[in-house]
Amino acid sequence: MTQTRTARFDIRAIARRPEFGALLGTLAVYIFFTFFGGEQFVAIGGTASWLNIAAELGIVALPVALVMIAGDLDLSVGSTLAAAGVTQAVLCGFYGLPSIVGLTAALGLGIIIGFANGLIVTKTNLPSFVVTLAISFATVGLTLGITRLLTGTVSVDVQSEPWLKQLLGTLMYDNFESAIVIWIGLALLISWVLYKTKYGNWIFAIGGDMVSAKATGIPVDKVRIWLFVGSSFGAALVGVIQTTLYDSAQVAAGSSFVFNSIIAVVVGGVLLTGGYGSTIGVVLGTCTYAIVNQGIYYTGWDSDWASLILGILLLIAVLTNNTFRRLALGGGKKKTKESK
Numbered sequence: 001m002t003q004t005r006t007a008r009f010d011i012r013a014i015a016r017r018p019e020f021g022a023l024l025g026t027l028a029v030y031i032f033f034t035f036f037g038g039e040q041f042v043a044i045g046g047t048a049s050w051l052n053i054a055a056e057l058g059i060v061a062l063p064v065a066l067v068m069i070a071g072d073l074d075l076s077v078g079s080t081l082a083a084a085g086v087t088q089a090v091l092c093g094f095y096g097l098p099s100i101v102g103l104t105a106a107l108g109l110g111i112i113i114g115f116a117n118g119l120i121v122t123k124t125n126l127p128s129f130v131v132t133l134a135i136s137f138a139t140v141g142l143t144l145g146i147t148r149l150l151t152g153t154v155s156v157d158v159q160s161e162p163w164l165k166q167l168l169g170t171l172m173y174d175n176f177e178s179a180i181v182i183w184i185g186l187a188l189l190i191s192w193v194l195y196k197t198k199y200g201n202w203i204f205a206i207g208g209d210m211v212s213a214k215a216t217g218i219p220v221d222k223v224r225i226w227l228f229v230g231s232s233f234g235a236a237l238v239g240v241i242q243t244t245l246y247d248s249a250q251v252a253a254g255s256s257f258v259f260n261s262i263i264a265v266v267v268g269g270v271l272l273t274g275g276y277g278s279t280i281g282v283v284l285g286t287c288t289y290a291i292v293n294q295g296i297y298y299t300g301w302d303s304d305w306a307s308l309i310l311g312i313l314l315l316i317a318v319l320t321n322n323t324f325r326r327l328a329l330g331g332g333k334k335k336t337k338e339s340k
Helices: 002-015 020-037 044-069 077-094 099-124 128-151 162-168 179-196 198-208 210-215 220-246 257-267 279-299 304-328
Strands: 155-157 248-250
Touching (some): 044 198, 044 257, 077 099, 077 128, 077 248, 198 220, 279 304
Antiparallel strands (some): 155 248
C-alpha cells in the first residue's frame, strides 16, 4: 500500500514539473521525424543539423526565458545579434583590427543595448514589448546606416584569428558546432542561478507579483535591468559565433531569432504572464523547435509544413501551460484518511 501511494505521488510530482509538457512535446516530434525522416535524420549528420540550430537558438532563448519569467519581453535580440556580428566584421574584417578588439566591441555593444532596454523600461514603466521593439528598430537603422556609410555594403567579410576560430567557430568531429558546448554550459549556469541562489527566487517573485516583490525589499529595477543585459549579451554572443563560423556578417541576420526564441521559451513551459518556467523546459523547447525546423527536410515534404507544425505546437503549449501551472501549484491533491 505504501509503495503504491509513493509511486502515485511520484507520478503526480513529475506531471507538476514545468518542463513536463516540454518533454512530451520533444519526444513526440522526435519520434514523428524518426519515423518519417528515416535513417538520415537519426544519423550523425541529421542529429548535428538540429543540435547546431538548437545551440545557437538556445544561447539566445535561455536569457530571454529569464526575462519572460520576470514578466517582461525582449524583442530586440534579433537586431542585437546582427549589430554585434557586423561590429566584429567591420572592425576586424574591414579595418583589420585584432579579433580581441572585435569580440570585446561586439559583446560590449550587446551589454549597452540591454542596459538601455532595462533602464528605459524601469524608469518609464512603459511595457517592455514597446520599448524593446523601438530599440530593435533603432538598432537596425543604426547598424544599416553606419555599416553602409563605413563600408559601402551591408555584408562584410572577416577572417577571425585562429584562437577565436577555435573557440567559437569550430565544427567538432566535422559536424557539431562548438556553440553546443557553450549552450550546455550556459544552461548549467542559469540553472544554478535560478534554483540555487537568491536571485532565482527574486526572478520568480518579480514575475509572480512585482508590487509584492518590491514590498519585500527585492531590488526589482536592478534585477530587471540585469536580465535585459543578459538577454542582449546572449544575442550578441550568437552574433559573434555566426560571424566567426561563417567568416561574414550581414545587417539582415538575426531577424528570425526574435520570435523563434519566444516560441522555444513558450513551448518550453514558460508562461507569457511570468512567474513560472524552468531551464530544462527551455532547453527541451529549443530542441523541439530545432527538430521540427530540420526534421522536415529529411521527410522530403515542403518546408512550409514546418511553420504549420510549429504554429500548432505553440498553440498547444499556450493552452496547456496554465494546466501544468495549476498542477505545480498543488492542484489535484486529494485528501487521504490517516491510517490507523
